[in-house]
Amino acid sequence: MKTRTRFAPSPTGYMHIGNLRTALYEYLIAKANNGDFILRIEDTDQKRYVEGATEIIYATLKRVGMNWDEGPDICGNYGPYVQSERKPIYAEYAHKLVELGGAHYCFCAQQENDDADEENAVPTKFQDPCKHLSLEEAKARIANGEKYVVRQTINKTGKSKFHDVVYGDIEIDYDDLDEGVLLKSDGFPTYNFANVVDDHLMAITHVVRGNEYISSTPKYNLIYESFGWTPPIYVHVPQVMKDAQHKLSKRNGDASFQDLVAKGYLPEAILNYIALLGWNPGTDQEIFSLSELKQTFTAERLNKSPAIFDIAKLTWMNGCYIRALPFDEFHKLAQPFYAQTLTRSVNEEELSRVLQSRIEVLNDIPAQIDFVENVLDFSPELYNNKKMKSDAEVAKQALSYAIEALEKQTNWSNEALFETLKTLAQDKGLKNGQILYPVRIALSGKETTPGGATEIAVILGKDETLRRLKEALAKLN
RNA sequence: GGUCCCAUCGUCUAGUGGCCUAGGACGCGGCCCUCUCAAGGCUGCAACACGGGUUCAAAUCCCGUUGGGAUCACCA
Numbered sequence: 181m182k183t184r185t186r187f188a189p190s191p192t193g194y195m196h197i198g199n200l201r202t203a204l205y206e207y208l209i210a211k212a213n214n215g216d217f218i219l220r221i222e223d224t225d226q227k228r229y230v231e232g233a234t235e236i237i238y239a240t241l242k243r244v245g246m247n248w249d250e251g252p253d254i255c256g257n258y259g260p261y262v263q264s265e266r267k268p269i270y271a272e273y274a275h276k277l278v279e280l281g282g283a284h285y286c287f288c289a290q291q292e293n294d295d296a297d298e299e300n301a302v303p304t305k306f307q308d309p310c311k312h313l314s315l316e317e318a319k320a321r322i323a324n325g326e327k328y329v330v331r332q333t334i335n336k337t338g339k340s341k342f343h344d345v346v347y348g349d350i351e352i353d354y355d356d357l358d359e360g361v362l363l364k365s366d367g368f369p370t371y372n373f374a375n376v377v378d379d380h381l382m383a384i385t386h387v388v389r390g391n392e393y394i395s396s397t398p399k400y401n402l403i404y405e406s407f408g409w410t411p412p413i414y415v416h417v418p419q420v421m422k423d424a425q426h427k428l429s430k431r432n433g434d435a436s437f438q439d440l441v442a443k444g445y446l447p448e449a450i451l452n453y454i455a456l457l458g459w460n461p462g463t464d465q466e467i468f469s470l471s472e473l474k475q476t477f478t479a480e481r482l483n484k485s486p487a488i489f490d491i492a493k494l495t496w497m498n499g500c501y502i503r504a505l506p507f508d509e510f511h512k513l514a515q516p517f518y519a520q521t522l523t524r525s526v527n528e529e530e531l532s533r534v535l536q537s538r539i540e541v542l543n544d545i546p547a548q549i550d551f552v553e554n555v556l557d558f559s560p561e562l563y564n565n566k567k568m569k570s571d572a573e574v575a576k577q578a579l580s581y582a583i584e585a586l587e588k589q590t591n592w593s594n595e596a597l598f599e600t601l602k603t604l605a606q607d608k609g610l611k612n613g614q615i616l617y618p619v620r621i622a623l624s625g626k627e628t629t630p631g632g633a634t635e636i637a638v639i640l641g642k643d644e645t646l647r648r649l650k651e652a653l654a655k656l657n
Numbered sequence: 658g659g660u661c662c663c664a665u666c667g668u669c670u671a672g673u674g675g676c677c678u679a680g681g682a683c684g685c686g687g688c689c690c691u692c693u694c695a696a697g698g699c700u701g702c703a704a705c706a707c708g709g710g711u712u713c714a715a716a717u718c719c720c721g722u723u724g725g726g727a728u729c730a731c732c733a
Binding site: 612 | 660662663670682691694695697727728730731732
């Protein structure tokens with residue numbers, strides 16, 4: 181049987197990290213087995229629908245290279261792939277389930293979900309009086325125009341057992357299950373019903389979802405059973421947490437995929453990082469491309485306990501990805517940041533060369549290059565550096581020597597400039613640092629800079645370099 | 658509260674009874690390299706929640722305690 185997995189988000193807003201990770205695992209399970217990865221939109225809750233949310237889902241999946249084989253926009257043999265377009269299917273199966281004894285019609289008023297005292301609420305199990313209505317009577321009331329829902333019927337007693345790939349065997353007492361609504365009064369199914377019907381009809385073999393669904397899985401199995409269908413292989417994954425107590429959620433404004441991208445994280449790095457949140461390959465390898473992941477991933481190595489999302493490690497990993505980028509690509513990615521901070525014309529290639537190993541996220545760029553536009557105001561004390569044996573007095577000398585030497589300089593490459601200043605230091609009986617350090621300070625006005633004195637000179641160009649040196653020297657006099 | 662699930666360095670984790678005086682990675686500290694800062698190399702600090710068993714031997718198995726999470730909607 182061909183492996184088929186599905187990512188079934190509901191279009192309620194941004195794509196958050198936990199969601200994306202679930203999608204990744206679905207994708208990897210399918211692709212590791214030469215199977216199909218299906219995208220299904222679960223929009224049965226019309227109240228929560230957010231305009232544009234499906235587009236974000238598409239864009240995100242495409243951006244990270246997780247292409248789906250079937251979906252709303254890619255015809256397959258199991259469509260439609262949007263639940264709101266499948267409404268008649270659910271109704272048909274809901275009524276069938278009633279006939280089969282797995283559900284019943286219910287005419288009760290909607291239950292209040294009072295979350296006022298959710299902390300110590302002692303929920304009482306809902307005992308549905310309609311359960312005991314005869315089918316004829318129920319049908320008569322429906323024919324009479326009464327509003328109804330289809331509610332699951334649970335008559336079994338004892339323990340429900342099922343196997344989960346990550347959690348192993350789980351037992352839940354049938355008594356603890358409630359008879360939830362399957363088909364709402366508006367004719368739409370609830371998730372509880374739609375996912376079962378769709379997963380079966382779409383021939384899904386592996387269901388990957390958050391472990392909050394563990395406790396309702398027996399209810400789904402009961403539905404499969406009533407229909408005589410085979411349940412899928414379950415892969416429940418632990419939550420992605422913000423800290424030990426709270427899970428990552430979009431409601432709290434926690435980072436979403438697009439937020440991270442906007443901050444200068446590379447999609448490949450984000451994907452790599454979340455793959456490792458709760459999964460490990462059993463080796464020390466940490467950097468994985470999507471195709472490497474496809475070859476290595478096995479659901480059996482998924483972890484059971486929740487993982488805290490650690491931005492520091494993601495940042496490190498992003499730095500690895502930036503450094504591994506071909507130079508041209510990095511240069512291209514850096515362009516927008518130059519455009520937003522620089523008006524002066526500088527050697528941007530050299531700037532990128534110097535920056536590539538020094539930033540971890542693209543958004544670090546502006547702060548790193550602030551001095552390029554204008555030399556920052558600084559006090560002469562900045563020339564003081566014990567290790568470089570530099571101070572304002574040394575600087576005064578060094579700067580005037582440097583100006584003299586550089587004015588004659590024609591080859592404005594880093595190597596040539598470094599050679600010139602090194603020889604200059606030797607000639608004047610100074611240490612290299614005694615020339616280079618003051619020059620770098622004069623050129624930047626910063627204690628630390630990406631790149632050294634000569635690299636900055638290359639970035640700035642000859643005219644600006646000499647102008648800054650002269651200005652700095654004048655300030656010292 | 659009932660039920661289910663989870664529990665190794667601050668964080669992500671390796672570990673499936675002896676290879677563990679618990680390994681790797683991030684972060685943090687130090688050193689080296691070095692025209693500052695990065696990068697790179699080396700190195701240090703740092704954990705089996707607790708208590709009982711089982712066993713010649715337990716981070717690993719069992720029980721309990723504690724702590725955390727999930728779930729109990731016409732949301733998914």
